[in-house]
Amino acid sequence: MTDLRLAIWDVDGTIVDSRETIHNVMVEAFRQSGLVPPEYDDTRRIVGLSLHEACAQLAPGASAEDIERLVTDYRNTWVRARARPDFHQPLYEGALETLEALRDEGWLIGMATGKTRAGIASLFKLHQLEHFFDTIWCADDGPGKPHPHMVQQAMSALGVAPGASLMIGDAIHDIAMGRAAGVRTLGVSWGFGEAHELEDAGAHEVHHDFGTLNSSLRAFVPVSGVG
Missing domain, CATH: 1.10.150 (DNA polymerase; domain 1)
Incomplete structure (x- = not known):
């Protein structure tokens, strides 16, 4: 499709x-x-x-x-x-709303993370996010970042071409992984990577808040290839 x-x-x-x-x-x-x-x-x-x-x-x-x-x-x-009872890892403000909007707009949603399956299970226990993801790939599933394996597997599992896929991440390894898989890469500057590092790594876009990221997602049009 x-x-x-x-x-x-x-x-x-x-x-x-x-x-x-x-x-x-x-x-x-x-x-x-x-x-x-x-x-x-x-x-x-x-x-x-x-x-x-x-x-x-x-x-x-x-x-x-x-x-x-x-x-x-x-x-x-x-x-x-x-x-520990005080263990806490908050969602970034706007993250939940963006996932909800993508789901409402008919997007497929994947995860490509350096976490283990145990780490993902802990995340889902802390934050009820599991239902958003159509496919999940992690450190237990094969080559890690920046190898394109996880992105390739996500696309293959859902039958989506590279030109209709995006990789969203905060680290240069996310950008390198996405570029190697031939997808458009959206860097975010609120995490571990700095904006200039993401740009130097080849991110197609770098966003500083969920507002501009959401605008980019709404404007995304699948293409036959990504440069």
Whole structure:
């Protein structure tokens, strides 16, 4: 069908404000592993990558054994963080309304996230968003960002061509993934990536609030190809 439109969303830093939590968990994992914790500016640059690759970039001098221990510590720290009664990761203001509008306007909605399935389940327990997504792809499903696998799988699962699909994300890895899959990329500047980084990564558009993002989505017309 030629009228299909697919919006593929990143989660952390795009729909959910997880900046503080992710950095705090990473810092705690490094401390448990006996490594020097990263600064926030370093953490934000690896969000979206596979956990092993992210840890390797944050600890370039660490051995393979150190990286494995760090990955385990990070996952265990996340489990403990989610179990705390005060655990909170708010939706960005306007995110829910945008998802509702897309659903009302007949869009198909996908997810392409560096989260695990367990992380997605935790998100859906915290925020009732599961019903919005027609297809969900994550770190457990194959190559992670910036490989195009998740975007390609989302399009294939729903039968939507690249020219009728969009990738929406806050990180350069989202933009690289979308570009590699041949879809239009909409960067958002309220998460982990800075506007100039998203532009340098090749984002077709960069938005600073949901108002302009919504306008762009309403104006989107599927095309035969994306440059």
